[in-house]
Amino acid sequence: MLSFIWAEDANGLIGAAGQLPWRLPDDMHYFKRTTMGNTIISGSRTFRSYNKPLPGRTNIVISSHSDFPDGVQVISSIEKLCDLVDQNPDKQYIVTGGANLFSQLLSRVDRLYRTKIAHEFSGDTFMPKIDYSLFKQVKSVPGVVDEKNKYPHTFEVFDRK
Numbered sequence: 001m002l003s004f005i006w007a008e009d010a011n012g013l014i015g016a017a018g019q020l021p022w023r024l025p026d027d028m029h030y031f032k033r034t035t036m037g038n039t040i041i042s043g044s045r046t047f048r049s050y051n052k053p054l055p056g057r058t059n060i061v062i063s064s065h066s067d068f069p070d071g072v073q074v075i076s077s078i079e080k081l082c083d084l085v086d087q088n089p090d091k092q093y094i095v096t097g098g099a100n101l102f103s104q105l106l107s108r109v110d111r112l113y114r115t116k117i118a119h120e121f122s123g124d125t126f127m128p129k130i131d132y133s134l135f136k137q138v139k140s141v142p143g144v145v146d147e148k149n150k151y152p153h154t155f156e157v158f159d160r161k
């Protein structure tokens with residue numbers, strides 16, 4: 001099973017100069033809870049934004065290069081990645097971005113973990129357009145807003161129909 005997890009602002013923005021455009025610890029905790037124990041798959045630019053394998057998860061990076069830290073499995077093509085996912089139908093593989101990787105896997109994804117942030121930020125990287133008519137929303141839960149989490153946000157899950 002292939003899933004995506006990401007957070008986007010009111011305009012579908014996801015990145016700014018190689019980083020997240022916002023600070024939202026509640027979403028980082030949700031990311032950790034959701035991905036823990038699973039295999040996460042990142043494009044090399046997204047991996048470079050944290051630059052170390054995330055603990056408790058199998059870390060795969062998609063790249064044409066091989067200079068990544070120990071504890072990271074590098075896969076050099078989308079075809080090889082799709083073969084791996086197909087060979088392990090009982091496992092959940094969660095794509096953590098970025099936009100480049102999401103767009104190549106859009107036709108394959110089974111589940112979407114989307115955090116929708118009700119605010120407009122500035123940046124340079126947008127989520128590719130998703131045809132939500134192909135998906136059914138199965139969850140929508142508001143996140144915590146407090147002094148550390150200033151922007152209203154909702155945790156949503158969609159499964160392919």
Ligand SMILES: NC(=O)c1ccc[n+]([C@@H]2O[C@H](COP(=O)([O-])OP(=O)(O)OC[C@H]3O[C@@H](n4cnc5c(N)ncnc54)[C@H](OP(=O)(O)O)[C@@H]3O)[C@@H](O)[C@H]2O)c1
Pocket residue numbers: 005006007008013014015016017018019020042043044045046047049062063064065075076077078096097098099100101102104125
């Ligand atoms: N808001 C969110 O939830 C969220 C989530 C993820 C990322 N982001 C943000 O999004 C931005 C990064 O996204 P991005 O779209 O620029 O980059 P990306 O998808 O993270 O990485 C793209 C890179 O991955 C490698 N790659 C991709 N497809 C490949 C393929 N088929 N075969 C081999 N290698 C492949 C290439 O790197 P090589 O040159 O190494 O081959 C490519 O340049 C950052 O700002 C990040 O913070 C936000």
